[in-house]
Amino acid sequence: MAAPLTPDRFIAILKAEGVAVREYPGWRTRQRDDETGKAFGPVHMILNHHTGGRDALDTVAKDGVAGLPAPLAQIYLARTGAAWLCSPGRANHAGLMARNAYDSFLNEATTHPAPAKATGTVDGNDVAYGIETENRGDGQDEYPRAQYDAWVRINAAFCRAYGWSAESCGCHKETSIEGKPDPRGPVEGYGVRGKFAFTPAQFRADVAERLKHGASWSPRTTPAPKPPTTEERLSRLDKRVTALEMKES
Ligand SMILES: [Zn+2]
Numbered sequence: 555m556a557a558p559l560t561p562d563r564f565i566a567i568l569k570a571e572g573v574a575v576r577e578y579p580g581w582r583t584r585q586r587d588d589e590t591g592k593a594f595g596p597v598h599m600i601l602n603h604h605t606g607g608r609d610a611l612d613t614v615a616k617d618g619v620a621g622l623p624a625p626l627a628q629i630y631l632a633r634t635g636a637a638w639l640c641s642p643g644r645a646n647h648a649g650l651m652a653r654n655a656y657d658s659f660l661n662e663a664t665t666h667p668a669p670a671k672a673t674g675t676v677d678g679n680d681v682a683y684g685i686e687t688e689n690r691g692d693g694q695d696e697y698p699r700a701q702y703d704a705w706v707r708i709n710a711a712f713c714r715a716y717g718w719s720a721e722s723c724g725c726h727k728e729t730s731i732e733g734k735p736d737p738r739g740p741v742e743g744y745g746v747r748g749k750f751a752f753t754p755a756q757f758r759a760d761v762a763e764r765l766k767h768g769a770s771w772s773p774r775t776t777p778a779p780k781p782p783t784t785e786e787r788l789s790r791l792d793k794r795v796t797a798l799e800m801k802e803s
Pocket residue numbers: 602603604647726734736
């Protein structure tokens with residue numbers, strides 16, 4: 555039911571959602587299942603991150619960091635909005651999740667409690683798709699509009715594929731028992747909204763809105779025209795009557 559997506563299906567659901575997909579060389583077979591002896595899945599949620607630096611594609615997809623072998627996520631989301639596929643399998647991104655936080659995403663609760671280690675832990679790499687979104691993570695670096703739009707689309711694509719609600723879309727800071735701060739920072743804008751600060755709640759609301767529409771939907775980016783006031787309507791009527799009278803005379 556919640557088996558990991560095959561590489562071909564992975565690509566298909568993202569493309570259907572309007573995401574620009576890029577395949578990192580070797581991604582189809584790069585995973586941590588064999589090395590750890592733990593198979594990826596069943597999958598129950600998405601975990602969103604910021605990279606904490608720019609140009610980290612090779613690090614996330616192939617190189618890893620000291621003590622943490624790659625892949626470091628299933629998807630690397632570049633600032634351009636391009637989604638680089640890094641692995642269809644197990645990846646090192648989530649670490650241990652607090653059980654209470656994980657349960658709230660598993661059960662698609664409408665509220666998500668602060669992660670409490672005392673409730674127990676879950677290996678997040680077993681159960682969560684990871685998205686590493688390129689951003690310095692200093693709270694100043696802005697997520698471009700195209701990147702945030704793609705981020706919402708990617709999360710919605712997973713939700714649609716598995717029949718999940720937006721409450722299955724979590725953020726690392728909501729599950730980490732080590733106090734991870736990601737993701738955070740200003741967003742250039744989304745839809746008709748101007749600059750705003752990233753929050754998990756707003757992000758889920760944007761995913762939920764997207765899920766009300768078809769996969770090919772795009773949010774409106776210019777404000778809807780305001781309905782005319784009574785005064786404006788009367789004035790237009792006046793002009794029409796005058797025009798009619800002039801025609802008659
Ligand atoms: Zn993270």
